[in-house]
Amino acid sequence: MNYFESSEYKDAKCQLRDEYKICYDKIETYIQLASIYGLHKEACLIQILDDFLSAQAEGKELSKVTGPDYRKYCDTMIQAERSRNRSKYEVMAYIAVIPLTVMLLSLFTSILRNDDKLSSITNQIIIGGFSIAFPVIYLIYYLIRQKTAKVLFNHVRASKAVITIVSVIFYGLIYLISAVLDRALNIAIPVPFPAFLIIIALSLVLLTVLVIIEKKDNKQLRIVPESEETAIEQVICPACGNEYDMDYPKCPYCKN
Amino acid sequence: MDNAQLLKGILEGCILSIISGGETYGYHILSILEKHGFTDIGEGTLYPVLTRLENKGYIICRIGKSPFGPRRKYYSITDIGLKSLKEFIISYEKIIKISESIIKETLGGMNHELF
Incomplete structure (x- = not known):
């Protein structure tokens, strides 16, 4: 199934608020419609969505992540993702x-x-x-x-x-x-x-x-479970009881 | 002087150094850079460096879960990356030493009139 149709992706997108939501909608439409040759859309968008969700959870201003020009940011991300997948042949x-x-x-x-x-x-x-x-x-x-x-x-x-x-x-x-x-x-x-x-x-x-x-020489990204060796230690939020990576300054679920 | 040129190589080394500490992800790298004073670096600067390092074989990327639900890219260092990091540290320390020595000697006799 197309990842963009999955409930996992849709639920994550629903968590975006205000300027993050508006900007992500623009970026998603741009990437989906421009049909850029050699771009792995999923790999590009999951990176952007994850950054936006993480920054939003910390209450950071969007421009701190993207810079002042959203389209320029988007083009840079696309260019970088294309260079990752660009074939030598x-x-x-x-x-x-x-x-x-x-x-x-x-x-x-x-x-x-x-x-x-x-x-x-x-x-x-x-x-x-x-x-x-x-x-x-x-x-x-x-x-x-x-x-x-x-x-x-x-x-x-x-x-x-x-x-x-x-x-x-x-x-x-x-x-x-x-x-x-x-x-x-x-x-x-x-x-x-x-x-x-x-x-x-x-x-x-x-x-x-x-x-x-x-x-x-495949560089397509696959879902690989976290190995115990590299796993980021988890902590339990005293307020909501959810587990999250210990390197988060606040609980990403309840913001406490 | 163009700071961007000066920063380019150093940033690659710093990012490699952060990743050498254990598997991590883009936003976490950005937060560490920011905490240490690289406040002007956004994701638009970081991501091209990450893909460059990946293309050179210094880091590898996998997709895993994030606590927010969607997928997340996790980066970890390779053996070639560790070797490159060691070389970077040696070169960096050498350059700093030489630059400091030149600046000290030349500016020392000018009573810091440039400042």
Whole structure:
């Protein structure tokens, strides 16, 4: 299950009050909507939520944790989290994905155009304007999402509304726009079918190798129980009876 | 003089030193830094340093529970991190000694007119 849908996450979020709640809502919306490539959203947000809850329990001002500019703070956290997960093989992944996407789109359009002439497809695949326009439009959509989330950082509702509209337009019209561009660009690069198969096979092999390497070098965070050796000593709050880490200045439950 | 440049390496060493004391988490590190006078350091400064240390293999991170209910990232030092911390302490002490000696000798003859 998505962690953001869990009661654990929702209950924790409900504990935030006033400026902490307002700021966290902005940050969460920004991170969720901007769909930043290579960002492990959960790892980033749990760090921010934990900091906010801890600071709030101590009665600390929010700006002491974030600094005066919330968006700058948020971008720094995102950047740091991305650098933790950044793959050494990112460029190689692009080298594999881009030709694979273009080839599959070309195959798709060739099938659509030659539905009664299978022999012509097995002879050669035509890379047309559609196969090039589609990924470019997708990239533009991705950049618009990021820019909107950035510009409307302080306006959660407006940000959600604009990005929803942009997404509906994008998914509704991408095929149509690509088809129009296909005609306008009038590109037709023939690729012999054996070459097409070789490119697809090489891309898939490269992607498989990268997935195996990445799994070996996996930095995704997993829930690991605390070892007794490193456990922070617990104390029992005399007022509410809850247990908490002894390094807390106050009980995080009843604030005594 | 740019304090940020001066602080960069020292902060990494200080954070590594805090983590060497036992498994800990971001906000706790921030509180210790603040208690000792690094009052301008927020989470936006600390977190990039933590990820940098993790990328270098000096610390490792795991996710555990926090007393508030949600998940929390806990950091602990690795053997490479301990080695790096020892090297940092040696370099730091050497630099402090040299800097103090230069400042004492040069400012000593100037009757502290810079102040």
